[in-house]
Amino acid sequence: MEARRVSANPRPSCVRRVLARKRPRPEASANSARKLQRREISALPCRAFSASTTRERFRNIQLQEEFDTHDPKEMGSLLPYLMKRSEIIEIVGASDIIFALSQSGVCAAFSRVSNQRICFLNGRPDEVIRSLFYNKNNDSLITVSVYGSENFSALRCRTTRIEYIRRGKPDAGFPLFETESLKWPGFVEFDDVNGKVLTYSAQDSTYKVFDLKNYTLLYTISDKNVQEIKISPGIMLLIYSRKKGCIPLDILSIEDGKRLKSFKHLLHRNKKVDFIEQFNEKLLIKQEGENLQILDVRNFQSIEVSRSEFVTPSAFIFLYEMQLFLTFRSRSVSVWNFRGELVTSFEDHMLWHPDCNTNSIYITSNQDLIISYCKADPNDPSSEENACSINISEILTGKCLAKIKAGNLNKQMMSKFQSTPSEALGDITALYYDEEREEIYTGNRQGLVHVWSN
Numbered sequence: 001m002e003a004r005r006v007s008a009n010p011r012p013s014c015v016r017r018v019l020a021r022k023r024p025r026p027e028a029s030a031n032s033a034r035k036l037q038r039r040e041i042s043a044l045p046c047r048a049f050s051a052s053t054t055r056e057r058f059r060n061i062q063l064q065e066e067f068d069t070h071d072p073k074e075m076g077s078l079l080p081y082l083m084k085r086s087e088i089i090e091i092v093g094a095s096d097i098i099f100a101l102s103q104s105g106v107c108a109a110f111s112r113v114s115n116q117r118i119c120f121l122n123g124r125p126d127e128v129i130r131s132l133f134y135n136k137n138n139d140s141l142i143t144v145s146v147y148g149s150e151n152f153s154a155l156r157c158r159t160t161r162i163e164y165i166r167r168g169k170p171d172a173g174f175p176l177f178e179t180e181s182l183k184w185p186g187f188v189e190f191d192d193v194n195g196k197v198l199t200y201s202a203q204d205s206t207y208k209v210f211d212l213k214n215y216t217l218l219y220t221i222s223d224k225n226v227q228e229i230k231i232s233p234g235i236m237l238l239i240y241s242r243k244k245g246c247i248p249l250d251i252l253s254i255e256d257g258k259r260l261k262s263f264k265h266l267l268h269r270n271k272k273v274d275f276i277e278q279f280n281e282k283l284l285i286k287q288e289g290e291n292l293q294i295l296d297v298r299n300f301q302s303i304e305v306s307r308s309e310f311v312t313p314s315a316f317i318f319l320y321e322m323q324l325f326l327t328f329r330s331r332s333v334s335v336w337n338f339r340g341e342l343v344t345s346f347e348d349h350m351l352w353h354p355d356c357n358t359n360s361i362y363i364t365s366n367q368d369l370i371i372s373y374c375k376a377d378p379n380d381p382s383s384e385e386n387a388c389s390i391n392i393s394e395i396l397t398g399k400c401l402a403k404i405k406a407g408n409l410n411k412q413m414m415s416k417f418q419s420t421p422s423e424a425l426g427d428i429t430a431l432y433y434d435e436e437r438e439e440i441y442t443g444n445r446q447g448l449v450h451v452w453s454n
Helices: 028-040 043-059 162-166 421-425
Strands: 004-007 016-019 062-068 088-094 097-102 107-111 116-120 127-135 140-147 156-161 174-176 187-191 196-201 206-211 217-222 226-232 235-240 246-253 259-266 273-279 282-287 292-296 302-305 315-319 324-329 332-337 342-345 361-363 369-375 388-394 400-405 428-434 439-444 448-453
Touching: 043 388, 043 400, 062 421, 088 127, 088 428, 088 439, 088 448, 097 127, 097 162, 097 439, 097 448, 116 162, 140 162, 156 162, 196 226, 226 273, 235 273, 246 273, 315 361, 361 428, 369 428, 388 421, 388 428, 421 439
Parallel strands: 016 315
Antiparallel strands: 004 187, 062 448, 088 097, 097 107, 107 116, 127 140, 140 156, 156 174, 187 196, 196 206, 206 217, 226 235, 235 246, 246 259, 273 282, 282 292, 292 302, 315 324, 324 332, 332 342, 361 369, 369 388, 388 400, 428 439, 439 448
């Protein structure tokens, strides 16, 4: 669902930027018909129908399957560190396969056809997998790993077709970007929206852009003064080293790297920059203790949002279809537009994880729903202390349309599972929604993966 950057540094950055996946553009005729429909038909009945179907879709959802990423017999060749049971940090669904990555670095693949584990993806005893990316362009899974033989300091990428994994042959893949030195502070970023891969080699201060379809090199950016690159649909923002009173910025075409615009943005002296983010023609800039600035780079008109209204968030999610963005701070989520207006504050949507763990949040491809692991509403007298739930909420209205909570689950013990439904719901560390199968996949601190469906 997102552009994912993986760094060689084990410490995450303080502000995470997540890019929600963009839907394929409809044909022009269909787009015109949609505009006419929107003009002639009130949006309220459509929204009411959508809300009712969403409630029905999640109304009787129950625990259906359980998978375990920990198997001492199958993991006997791995390093002792990898053999420890650890929590699930990432889940990816591809066709009928569920991929689950544990904190220790073990990745397991499970079949929803046979409901059995297919294989582990760790190809070497000292391989620690750091992240996963499903490449829809060629139906393959990319793993990003570090190796003990390299002191776990350099990223190594590998692509394997889903068909090979389905056959239990994870070794049939091949390595990517072998010529790149991706040691800290190097990184690799997969951009599903533009179909590109961005790598950074700190050794020679070089950024490279590859085609995500066939991994061919498109162009190179070599400049020691470039401090950061932000990717948006069709463009890249180059942020250079700060100078006295300003920061130089370049906007490049994502396709060929050609410079589209160069300018300098004035800054308050002696105040650190909290963040600079690019979304199409809009530039979001926030300095410590100052107002948020929303700059239109086409005409350089600026909108300011009071620092008391907009507090620096811990993470962003940009919604391309809706022309909105989500901000995460502490356990709360808010929706903003690019006029600096607060669009939505979610009802009954206190996130369980205080660190804004976006691995336990899913945005649907239509960008109309957010599915999150939440704490119970403290104002609800019927809720138990520390109760938890999976909430399905509408992004435009903030309304909670459906909720999976312990009180609605089948209380009967299921002997084939290690966890009861309530236990499976009680300690979720990763969440994924398979929109084709209409199933929710969750992982917990014990390394177990659970399937929830209607």
